[in-house]
Amino acid sequence: MVSKEEDNFLRIVYLHYRVATGALTNFFDKLHPSLSADLNIPGNKAILQDLYIPPPRKKRVLYRGQWDTLYPPPGPTTVTSADLDLTLVVCLLRNIPPLVTEPPTGFDNLPPPHDKSDGANIARLKYYKNFLVSHSKDGTLPNADFVRIWSELEQAITGLDNSLATAASLKDAKTKMLDNSMVQMLSTQMQLVTKVSNFEEELKHISLHIDKDVQEKKQLKQITETLDEKMKIKEDSFEKEYKECKENVDRLSERLNTSEVQMYERVESIEKYLEELQKLQQSLDLQFTRIKTIAIESKKEKEDFVKDVQSLCSLIQDDITKHEERIAALENSSGTLQEIQRDVDSLKRKLDTLKEEIKKQVEDHIPPHIRAHHGQEIREWEQDQTTFLETRATRHILESLPSHNCIVVTGSSGCGKSSNIHQAALHLRDSLEYEIIPVLTGPTDIMNYYNENKKQVFVVDDICGKETINMQTLQTWRDYSEKMEKIFKVAEKDVAGKNDEMVLKVSSPKLLLSCRLHIYKEAQFQRISLFTKKECNLLSPELCLLEAERMHMLHKYLPDDIIDNIKQVTENVDYFPLLCKLSKDKTSEEVKKLFTAPLISIKQNINNIIHENKEQFCALVLCILFNEGFDTDWLKLGSVSERKNMELDKLEYIVKEFDIDLSKQKHRNSLKACFSTLNGTYLKLRGTEYRMIHDKIYKMAAVICGQHLTECFIKYAPSVFIRDNFIFESITEVHGNCDLIVLFKDQEEDYFERLLCDLTKHVIISTFNNYQLIHKTFRDKLISFLKRRNDANTVLTKLDTEGCKTYPYDTHYYTTPLIESAIRACSFVSNLELYLKKYVMETTIETVKALLAWKADVTLRNKNGQTPLDIAHASQCKELVNLFEENLQLKESQLK
Known part of the structure; x- marks a missing residue:
């Protein structure tokens, strides 16, 4: 049963939200019959823009939700008074023409009863809305207060809207029977209004805090920027101060004529001291310049520099101490000495600044050239922000950050994996002041650049490969998995009870990974427990794109x-x-x-380029074969020979295929223009270098272009490309594959020559990890070729004694073809379907038999101290274990 006081309170709530709000809306509509048009008047929009993003030292009035109500994204939408709450209606009446005159007591206070102006009536409605919110917990209203408030609200309502409908609503509100359903509805509405009001207050506090933080940062930046300027001003005014000081000494000498000789000695001492200070000032300036120069040098140079400066600081401190003693003896002589003391204090402050600068340079342990590379990567991500759309998957990733330090975003090529982790990293940087570290080489980047005193987020794109899993890369991550577990661990007590507010407290290091879904599902990948704690599959029903x-x-x-x-x-x-x-x-x-038809359309466009524009065709080929990026400045005369690690004949050979003469400026300009034309469709510009816009486009363009320039691609394509993108037409097991470059019988010898060329350079992935090894026809032809070539045995023996280079880092550490073959088979065999296991094992067995026939040493160990037999035992590959044990027994019997 509702008490009289509760009935009073709920009836006032009903009057306010059911009658008063409607009256105010009717009044507002009379002033703004076409609200959308009024809002889009440039002058009005400028006024509201200043309320949303105020000038310096102005109070913010509008917030994000209110702005979105007035100007809803993503485009023009009709806004009416029905979309506005009381707060927003009052704001518009106060700020955009025609303006409602503010009552003498203001809009935020209760006006006196005799004031019946429109502004006073609006102020009454606003005041009693806040009154209801503040009394919502109690929910009661005495009779006397009820009569007074009802009278004032009734006066305000009829003053704003004296229509018959409003008069009828007033009468109904006073006599209406409030049944249980009505009471429940009004109570619920009051609770919602109270919550909204509380949220608005919290939003205001947060906004003020952010504005204050931004202002403090601006002030700090201004102080830093003016430091050098102040030093320069100090140097310019130093001579003037010196003259003034000397004049003061002269006047002092005149006043102390009774002790002229003694004072003369004191003046000489002061002059010498001032000269020492001037030299000290110059020395400090030199040291300041030296600090800025040394900031770009190596860590060792920094340490040496720190020692030098510390020694200098000690000398300066000794000098300051001596001069302080001298000043103490003379401090009763003149006010001039006080000025000298101030100079000494200034030098102390500069010394403290110098020490801070040294500390800052020592703590930054990321080399400048790596910093520059990181900056280039991050700038690309920032450019992508303009077209990035926040989806439910994005929000899920951001919501997972407080409770998960390692998040793997999975999916297929082109579904937005990289974009999502890039935007998550930018969110951590912009909202929580994280430092972004793009991982360029592997887990060693994390080990080298991790700083426990900083908030850092490490970002890895396409971990462990794209088309197929790269076992060497995976093994490297596994080698560092224990150390990474310690860096990115999350205590259970920190994970429990996470809520939305915890986002504001995130400070632990983060690892964000993108990974192809088929690679993530590999059994070997799943063995790295850190990577399996939180997966966000962009293709799953919960996170896939909605319509x-x-x-x-x-x-x-x-x-x-x-x-x-x-x-x-x-x-x-x-x-x-x-x-x-x-x-x-x-x-x-x-x-x-x-x-x-996406794939058909893209392939058709590429074919059109090939047949209709040879310069654009050439630009595509250059970006495919120079897969780390192609700089159009290399086309300039003389610039190619200056570039490090680039074969001059490679570029010349490729452009000659298109009858392009780089010695002719017209040819160079025409080719350079084609890169700009293709930018944004098939190419993207990173810094000064062009590369293919996406892996999927790279794959399609590479196969189509490679089919037209097969010899060129065999000769100059990267070893990984040679490994993955060719198929012999003569392989009977294959019945056509449009995703591979088909080689005819007369081109097979050239392909094998390229494999042998790679082996001579200690590169084994194109041969022993070749895609075509699953086909018996290819294996037979490869073994036959190596047997025919007299130098093949020498090359394979060298690989045993000197070691091999491994992708993707092109590093040279000790491994052998036999070891890599064992790793490949044992890594894949546990995770393949039955019909694929057969092919993998057949490939490995035949490869191992061939290597053993060429006297490959089964006792040699890799960087982890494992022999091929150890690897086979660890993965329970019985066929390989038997082969290696038989070979060892044969060697032992031969030795006996």
Whole structure:
């Protein structure tokens, strides 16, 4: 049963939200019959913009949610008074014409009863809305207060809207029977209003805190920037101060004529001291310059520099102490000595600044050239922010950050894995002041650049490979897994009870990885427990793109008229984000073809380039074969020979295929222009270098171009490309594969020559990890070729004695073809379907038999101290164990 006081309170709530709000809305609509048009008047929008993002030292009035209500994203939408709450209505009436005159007591206070102006009536409604919120916990209202408040609200309502409908609503509100359902509804509404009000207050506090933090950072930056300027001003004014000091000494000498000789000696002492101070000032300036120069040198040079400066600081401190003693003896002589003391204090402050600068340089243990590379990577991510769409997957990743220090984002090529981890890293940097470390070489980057005194996020793209898992890379990550577990560990007590507010307290190091889904599912990958604690699969039903998200994504790249034409033909493909990126700046017809049959459309466009524009064809080939990036400045005369680690004949050979003469400026300019034309569609510009825009485009373009320039690709393609992208036409087990470059019989010898060339350079991946090894026909032909070549046995023997280079780091550590063959078989055999196990084991057995026939040493060990037999035993590969044991027994019998 509701008491009289509770009934009073709820009836006032009903009057306010059911009658007063409607009256205010009617009043507002009379002033702004076309609200959307009024909001988009430039002058009005500028006024509201200043309330949303105020000038310095101005109070913020509008917040993000209110701004989105007035100007809803992503485009123009009709806004009416029905979309606004009381706070927002009052804000608009106070700030955009026609303005409502503010009552003498202001809009935030209760006006006197005799004030019946529109402004006073609005202030009454606003005041009693806040009154209801503040009394919502109690929920009661005495009769006397009820009569007074009802009278004032009734006066305000009729003053704003004296329509018959409002008069009827007033009468109904006073006599209406509040049944249980009505009471429940009003109580619920009051609770919601109270929560909204509390949220608004919290938002204001947070905003003030952020504004204060930004202002403090600006002040700190200003202080830093003016430091050098102040030093320069100090140098300029030093001579003037010296003259003034000398004049003061002269005047002092005149006043102390009774002790002229003694004072003369004191003046000489002061002058010498001032000269010493001037020299000391110059010395400090030199040291300051030296600090800035040494900042770009190696760690050892920094340490030496620190020792030198510390020694200098000690000398300065000794001098300051001596001069302080001298000043103490003379401090009763004149006010001039006080000025000298101030100079000494200034020198002390500079000394402290110098020490801080030294400390800062010592703590930054990332080399400058690596810092520059990191900066280039991060700038690319920032550019992608303009077209990035926050999806439910993005929000899930961000919500997982407080409770997970290692997050693996999985999916297929082109589905947005890298974009999501890049944006998560930028969120940590911008919101929580994390330092972003892109991992460029492997886990050693984490070991070398981890700093327990900093908040850091490490970002790894396509860990352990793209098309197939790279076992050497995986093994490297496994070698460091225990150390990484210690860095990225999360205590159970920290994980339990995480909530939204915990995002603000995140400080532990983070590891964000993108990984192809098929690689993530490999059994060997799953053995690294750190990588399996939190997976975000972008293709899963819970995180895949929703239809609405797809439409929003299209709006990032295409105008509305083109989107309307393709709504019915967009395929539900995993690489939808990539298609959106490729659709930018295309015509309506081109976009329709792209989304109707994506792969066919892309391949057709590449074929059109090949047949119609040889310079663009050449640009594509250069970016494929120079897969680390191609700088168009290399086309300039003389610039190619200056580039390190680049074969001059490679570039010249490729461009000659297209009848392009780099000695002719017209040819160079025409080719350079083609790179700009393809930028954004098939190429992307990173710094000064062009590369393929995406792995999927790289794969398609490489196969199509390689089919037209087979000899060129065999000769100059990277070893990894040679390993993965060719197939012999003569292999009877294969019945056509459009994703590989087909080699005819007369081209097979050239391909084998390239494999042997790689082996002579200690590169074994193109041969012993070759995709075609699963086919018996290829294995037979490869073994036959190596047997025919007299130098093959010598090359293979050298690989045993000198070791091999391993992808992706091109590092030279000791391993052998026999060891790598054992690792490959034993790594894959536990995770393959039965019909694939057969091919892998057949490949490995035949390869191992051939290597043993060429006298490969089964007793040699890799960097982890393992022999091929140890590897086979550890993975329980019985066939290999038997082969290696038989070979060892044969060797022992021969020795006996």
